[in-house]
Amino acid sequence: MDYSNLSLFRPQMEYRRFGKTNKHLSVITLGGMRFKHAHQLPRHEVPHDTLNQASQTVQMALEQGINLIETAYGYTKSETIFGRVLNQELKVKRDRYFLMTKGNPKTAEATRQLVEEQLKTLQTDYFDFYAWHGINTPELLEQACAPGGPVETLLQLKEEGVIGHVGFSTHAPLHVILKAIETDLFDFVNLHYYYFFQRNEPAIALAQQKDMGVFIISPNDKGGRLFSPPPKLQQLTAPLSPLQWNARFCLSNPGVHTLSFGLNEPEHFDPLNGIFPAPSPLSADDLRIKRLLDEQVAEVPYADFNGYAMENDPSGLNIPEILRFRKLWKCYDMKAFGEYRYNMFQEKDHWFPGQFPTEENLQQIDLSRCPEGIPIAKLIRETHEGLYRPK
Ligand SMILES: NC(=O)c1ccc[n+]([C@@H]2O[C@H](COP(=O)([O-])OP(=O)(O)OC[C@H]3O[C@@H](n4cnc5c(N)ncnc54)[C@H](OP(=O)(O)O)[C@@H]3O)[C@@H](O)[C@H]2O)c1
Numbered sequence: 001m002d003y004s005n006l007s008l009f010r011p012q013m014e015y016r017r018f019g020k021t022n023k024h025l026s027v028i029t030l031g032g033m034r035f036k037h038a039h040q041l042p043r044h045e046v047p048h049d050t051l052n053q054a055s056q057t058v059q060m061a062l063e064q065g066i067n068l069i070e071t072a073y074g075y076t077k078s079e080t081i082f083g084r085v086l087n088q089e090l091k092v093k094r095d096r097y098f099l100m101t102k103g104n105p106k107t108a109e110a111t112r113q114l115v116e117e118q119l120k121t122l123q124t125d126y127f128d129f130y131a132w133h134g135i136n137t138p139e140l141l142e143q144a145c146a147p148g149g150p151v152e153t154l155l156q157l158k159e160e161g162v163i164g165h166v167g168f169s170t171h172a173p174l175h176v177i178l179k180a181i182e183t184d185l186f187d188f189v190n191l192h193y194y195y196f197f198q199r200n201e202p203a204i205a206l207a208q209q210k211d212m213g214v215f216i217i218s219p220n221d222k223g224g225r226l227f228s229p230p231p232k233l234q235q236l237t238a239p240l241s242p243l244q245w246n247a248r249f250c251l252s253n254p255g256v257h258t259l260s261f262g263l264n265e266p267e268h269f270d271p272l273n274g275i276f277p278a279p280s281p282l283s284a285d286d287l288r289i290k291r292l293l294d295e296q297v298a299e300v301p302y303a304d305f306n307g308y309a310m311e312n313d314p315s316g317l318n319i320p321e322i323l324r325f326r327k328l329w330k331c332y333d334m335k336a337f338g339e340y341r342y343n344m345f346q347e348k349d350h351w352f353p354g355q356f357p358t359e360e361n362l363q364q365i366d367l368s369r370c371p372e373g374i375p376i377a378k379l380i381r382e383t384h385e386g387l388y389r390p391k
Contacts, residue, residue: 013065014276016257018213021165021187023098023128025068027251028272029215030061031260032071032078044080044121053264054081055089060269062092070215070260072102072133073118083123094124100215102133102169102190104150106143111153115162128164129213130154131190135180136172136350144168151185169217171351173311177203181210188213193256194223195249195293196328199308199320208255216250216259225340230333236292244274248286251278296331303327305374315364317380318345318354326383335386342387357384 015024036050058069069086071078079101086092101118105111119125132144132151145151154166167188170177177191181203189207193200193216207214220226224233226243237245250256263269282290297303303326310319325338345354355361362377370376 012273012276013067014251014278015067018215018257019188019207020211021129021213023164023213025098025213025258026066027258027278028064028066028247028275029068029070029100029258029260030058030066031218031262032069032082033075034262034264035078035081036264039076041077043077046077046081046084050077050081051084051089054085056266057264058082058085058090058092060266061263062090062097064269064272067096068098068100068129068258070100071122072131073114074102074104074133079118079121083121087123098128099124100129100131101127102131104133104140104144106150108148108150108153111150112157115154115157119162126162126164129167129188130157130163130165131167131169131188133169134351135168135170135176138176138179140350141172141176141180141183145180145183145185155185165213167213167215174199174203174308175311178206181206181212184210186212188215190215190217190260192217192222193250193253194219195246195290196224196332196334197222197324199306201253204253204255213258214256216256218262219246219250219259220261222341224328224334225337228336230336232333236296236332237289240274240286240289241271243271245286245289247275248278248282249290251275252280252282252286254280293332297327300327300330302374302379303331305371307370307376310366310369310376313364313369314366315361316355317357317361317365319365319376319380321354322357322380322383325387326379329383329386338383338387339389342383343389343391356388357381 014027016027018025035054069082071082073079103114105114135141135144154163157163158166165187167186168180169190177200181189189212191200191203193204204214220243223246226246229242233242247259250259305323307319307323313319325342328334329338344352345356357380365376
């Protein structure tokens with residue numbers, strides 16, 4: 001295919017205005033965290049088979065009408081791969097796709113240096129979107145947004161025409177995300193929001209009020225490992241697959257603009273056809289599925305208690321997430337997802353905070369934030385026994 005004439009828009013894809021950036025993005029983004037990287041090689045060396053696989057993925061994505069490619073400095077070879085594929089392998093004209101990258105430099109000087117290196121690696125002279133990667137804590141918010149700091153430098157680079165729009169990505173508690181949006185420094189936000197994780201809905205509402213772009217990260221993997229669902233979940237979302245249902249659920253929120261799929265195999269493109277048209281609000285059939293899913297929660301004692309008010313508990317336990325993994329396991333048989341995520345506690349620092357329970361930290365739970373009648377320690381112990389897998 002000759003990519004020199006490729007249009008930014010294709011009929012089978014849907015597009016949404018990415019808030020005040022005024023760019024019309026495909027509702028599916030090509031997320032670049034998943035290429036088979038051969039980590040033992042130096043950063044800029046890419047094995048042939050990785051390059052071939054990436055070329056095929058980018059080609060299929062463009063043919064499907066995907067017009068946003070997303071990567072980050074932290075995804076090891078991803079920027080190198082996209083730079084090579086877009087410019088040498090496929091020679092795609094730069095105005096035929098939008099490019100988003102991310103980085104988390106700590107100072108103004110480091111920001112300029114990093115952006116310069118990323119431009120070189122991605123073989124471009126501008127980024128449409130640049131996100132400060134991982135505003136995950138109040139301290140990181142302060143550091144990123146300090147006067148004369150990294151975000152201010154990114155905004156200068158915007159003035160200089162090197163960056164189109166500055167945003168941030170986040171895994172933070174809701175109150176930090178709201179605070180970051182309230183700074184009014186950012187044009188867009190990359191966050192988690194799925195049927196099985198709706199905590200960030202108020203952040204989407206605030207972003208919508210401020211006319212910001214909203215980009216959803218990892219809808220299939222962090223969204224519940226929806227690509228390998230248990231039979232119960234498959235039955236509940238039929239005739240859609242859980243992956244398709246969740247995409248339609250996310251897109252039924254008019255404040256959501258694009259979902260970043262980590263597409264890296266030709267087969268990953270097949271389910272896209274069941275997602276569109278994605279109505280907002282949900283269609284009657286989708287509402288029927290939502291009701292069925294919602295109803296499962298009433299069947300399991302305490303599954304409707306989300307523990308959001310117990311975030312940042314002094315015990316160090318990530319109570320809302322523990323309760324969520326219990327709910328997904330008990331209500332939807334999503335035990336494999338629970339095991340996968342639960343066992344990431346104590347590994348990922350501020351990207352996924354939380355301690356495993358001990359008799360000592362269970363004693364430190366702030367019970368004043370727990371409604372009477374909720375046996376919180378018992379629910380936590382039960383979840384730990386079911387999901388913990390010693391390394
Ligand atoms: N800002 C942040 O901090 C942050 C954090 C996480 C992710 N992200 C961004 O979000 C992007 C997407 O995240 P993700 O890679 O976790 O995406 P995802 O689409 O949620 O999950 C990708 C995983 O799903 C599997 N899969 C199966 N069927 C698929 C299908 N039809 N479409 C897509 N994937 C399918 C893939 O399979 P295989 O096992 O075969 O690869 C892969 O393991 C990333 O590339 C990254 O840029 C950002």
